[in-house]
Amino acid sequence: METKKILKGRSKHRSTFAVMFYINRTKTKKDGMCQLLCRVTIDTSVAQIGTKIMVDPSVWDGKAGRATGKSRNAIFVNQGIDKLIEEITAHYRELRTSLGFVTAELVKNALKGIARKQITLMKLFKEHNEEFQKRVGVDRVQATLDHYARTYELLGIFLQKYNTEDVTLRSLSLAFIDAFDLFLRQDRLMAQHTVSGHLINLKKIVRRAVSQGTLKRDPFVTFIPEQPERKCRHLKAEELDRLMNVHIDSKSLCHTRDMFIFSTFTGLAYADLFNLSEEHVKTGADGSLWIKINRQKTKTECNIRLLEIPRQIVEKYRPERKSCKIFNVKTLAVMCNHFRKIENMCGIEKITFHMARHNFGTHITLSQGVPLETVSRMMGHSSITTTQIYARITDTKVNEDMKALSGNISNKYSIYEDELMPVGIRNTDNFRLNNNTVNPFKTERNYEKRENRNKK
Numbered sequence: 001m002e003t004k005k006i007l008k009g010r011s012k013h014r015s016t017f018a019v020m021f022y023i024n025r026t027k028t029k030k031d032g033m034c035q036l037l038c039r040v041t042i043d044t045s046v047a048q049i050g051t052k053i054m055v056d057p058s059v060w061d062g063k064a065g066r067a068t069g070k071s072r073n074a075i076f077v078n079q080g081i082d083k084l085i086e087e088i089t090a091h092y093r094e095l096r097t098s099l100g101f102v103t104a105e106l107v108k109n110a111l112k113g114i115a116r117k118q119i120t121l122m123k124l125f126k127e128h129n130e131e132f133q134k135r136v137g138v139d140r141v142q143a144t145l146d147h148y149a150r151t152y153e154l155l156g157i158f159l160q161k162y163n164t165e166d167v168t169l170r171s172l173s174l175a176f177i178d179a180f181d182l183f184l185r186q187d188r189l190m191a192q193h194t195v196s197g198h199l200i201n202l203k204k205i206v207r208r209a210v211s212q213g214t215l216k217r218d219p220f221v222t223f224i225p226e227q228p229e230r231k232c233r234h235l236k237a238e239e240l241d242r243l244m245n246v247h248i249d250s251k252s253l254c255h256t257r258d259m260f261i262f263s264t265f266t267g268l269a270y271a272d273l274f275n276l277s278e279e280h281v282k283t284g285a286d287g288s289l290w291i292k293i294n295r296q297k298t299k300t301e302c303n304i305r306l307l308e309i310p311r312q313i314v315e316k317y318r319p320e321r322k323s324c325k326i327f328n329v330k331t332l333a334v335m336c337n338h339f340r341k342i343e344n345m346c347g348i349e350k351i352t353f354h355m356a357r358h359n360f361g362t363h364i365t366l367s368q369g370v371p372l373e374t375v376s377r378m379m380g381h382s383s384i385t386t387t388q389i390y391a392r393i394t395d396t397k398v399n400e401d402m403k404a405l406s407g408n409i410s411n412k413y414s415i416y417e418d419e420l421m422p423v424g425i426r427n428t429d430n431f432r433l434n435n436n437t438v439n440p441f442k443t444e445r446n447y448e449k450r451e452n453r454n455k456k
Contacts, residue, residue: 263356361390
């Protein structure tokens, strides 16, 4: 018998919830029995559920949706139907209470006991991190997992302020992420860039809840993390010159400086420099050395010719090799500590390792006349738009280009002036500054009009 219930939801509209049982008489087993099937309809969503109950077609009443008679099979089937109706109704009410909405697919999954989705923020975040852990070394890296783990830890500390360990996903709002933003700034004293990174991680977890159907909409969809103003992302030419020529007694600091310079002249990111090995260094037909490596981040190939300075650095550290890797690269944290000391030595405000890649795009290539397309290929970018972020036009480059432009047009254009036309620029092949100049715009009729206007 079809069981239909109309339940009043939290909102003003009414939600339809129907459960119907039926059999497919065209698909009978060898013993002549048919499988009992169930169809759950909630509003416009429909889910079909197969059961393990077998029905004798002769006792099935399709109109009533139940078995008739008092045979053993009829009693067994009707008891199974009653039990299923009770379970489906219980799951429907539980999901509606916990999520605020329910679909037929959610009820089906709950009944089957599979793919039960987490309905609280911290449990969903933990589930995400556990899945991410399994992908580390395949298509994910440990550093990204560590960042997610740190965000998870900070969220736990944040919730403790409100004497709770978790919150339901449906309770999230803009006020929550605003409060978390303020917590990171005031309580944890984090910089804007760090705060933005943790907020982006939180938004991703909420989008996961939406994609799996736990939330109908993203409560943070209108929230855009504030991004810090981008300062100059490459060193100035004079700063780079001081860094290359400063005398450093410490061997470890000198090694860090040399790795930065090597990346400046090759454009390699830290991860690619760390992975650089002998197999990535190729010899060209003319005897030149080339680095051919697939970037860890994008998997695109970089083709970079080794200039003289990076070749000298390779030879300098050749005796210290412990494996097939070209350099014994220190951790990024150690390098950052070294950069703080080098900044004081050179009088530079701030140095980060990634600045070396920007130096390559700006000073070493684009400012020296290398086309943007070539720079993009060497840096392993899949889009020139990305390369434009790295390759910035310097004032020196603008000055040099304007000097070249001045020389190119100095003999091609000239300035003239006559009674009918104000000062203008015309190509010298048509307009020559001499007494024989013929102005095609000057006619007797125009001249007479001009004279008449002057008399008035």
